[in-house]
Amino acid sequence: MRLSAAINSFKSSNLISWKTTGKLQQTLAGCIELSGKTLHSGKVSKVKIWPGFAGEGRYFEFHSNLIPASIDFVRESLLCTTLCKDGYKIRTVEHLLSALEAKGIDNCRIQIQSLDSEDTEVEVPIFDGSANAWVEAIEQVGRKxxxxxxxxxxxxxxxxxxxxxxxxxxxxxMVAFPASKVHISCGIDFPKVPAIGCQWFSSAALDDSYEKHIACSRTFCIYEEVEHMCSMGLIKGGSLDNAIVCSAIRGWLNPPLRFPDEPCRHKVLDLIGDLSLFARSGSRGIPMARVISFKVSALSLSPSLSRGERSIESSQIEYKNFS
Structure with a gap:
């Protein structure tokens, strides 16, 4: 099931109201500059993140085109979250946005470029497959x-x-309950991959536990799916250095894991990044709620071996609110 339809439903719902947090909007205290190989295209891209003005939120700049980090600009894509405007695409934004949301960077300009000046789409670097590089960079420059x-x-x-x-x-x-604090619980189920199986992880997503227990969890894939994904032009830059890979038969190919439930923790990382797209005008994106998701594939498509953890069209989703 795809999260984009759920977030759009949240956005248009009269169940949501915007209230003050008692805090002031924040931005970076300095500029961040990182470059690296990308997961799907395999190309190298460079990212510069500049302090932003209050009220302007988070947005990307690519070939002088500005693309807000908003659900309004999400487009369907395989195995990553993609923003698109006027024919320009920014792919694999979820890890970076997850770190910015969790670290309270409400406003910033994310300048991104590829080595090929003719490209109309670009991808955020994957680094080790987690959000660690972004968290460390944010910590280094600080916020103001x-x-x-x-x-x-x-x-x-x-x-x-x-x-x-x-x-x-x-x-x-996906279920959301009103709450005085943000709390996220996520479940995944890969019955054909015993080394992963069914996992659950819960976290108060915006406290210090993000850095210790979520940001360092790496993206994962199923070994038996690799050839198929490559044939679709995906994961050209994928390697054992930027993902943990699990075989349905042989188990984990590049242990050790950072946590026994690292795949599920990474789903929480992605979920935070995708929920951040609900933000507007420098507000926070994650709803003040207890969010529980099970077999939700965020804004991307999941491997077929998950048996049911696939993307679907919004017309196929049943929406309800209950008291």
């Missing part, structure tokens, strides 16, 4: 209060859920 273009600070808002809400299809679902 963001001011708008008139020199004023701006209150930071957050989306509050007024009633329970869920989306579902078959045994895949």
């Amino acid at each position: 209060e963001a001011l708008d273009r008139c020199g004023n600070n701006v209150e930071k808002l957050a989306p509050y859920l007024s009633e329970p809400f869920y989306v579902s299809r078959n045994d895949s679902f």
Whole structure:
């Protein structure tokens, strides 16, 4: 099941209201510059993240085109979250946005470029497959209060859920309950891959546990799916250095894992990045809620071996709110 339809439903729902967090919007205290190989194209890209003005939120700049990090600009793509505007695409944004959301960087300009100046699409570097590189870079430069273009600070808002809400299809679902704090629980199930199997992980996503227990979890794939993904032009830059790979027969090919449930923790990492796209005007993206998801593939398609953890069209999802 795809998360994009759920976030769009949240966005248009009268179950959401925006309230102050009692905090001021933040930005980076300095500039971040990182470059590296990308997962799907295999090309090298460079990212510069600049401090931003309060109220302007997070947005990408590619060939002088500005693409807001918003659900409004998400486009269907395989195995990654992609933003698109006026024919220009930014791929694999979820790890970077996850780190920015969790570390409270509400406003910033993300300048990205590939080595080929003719490219109309570009991809965020994958590094080791986790969000560690971004978290460390943010920690190094620090953050500061963001001011708008008139020199004023701006209150930071957050989306509050007024009633329970869920989306579902078959045994895949996402549920959100009103809460005084953000809490995320995520479950995955790969019955044909015993080394992964069924896993659950829960976290108060925006506290210090993000750095210790989520940011360092790496993306994963199923070995038996690699040839098929390559034939589709995907994971050209994939390697045992930027993903953990599991075989349905042989188990993990590049142990040790950083956590026994590292695949599930990485799903939480991706989920935070995708929920961050709900943000607007420097607000927080993750709803003030307890979010529980099971076999939800975020904004991408999942490997077929997950048996049901696949993307579906929004018309196939059942939406409900209940009291």
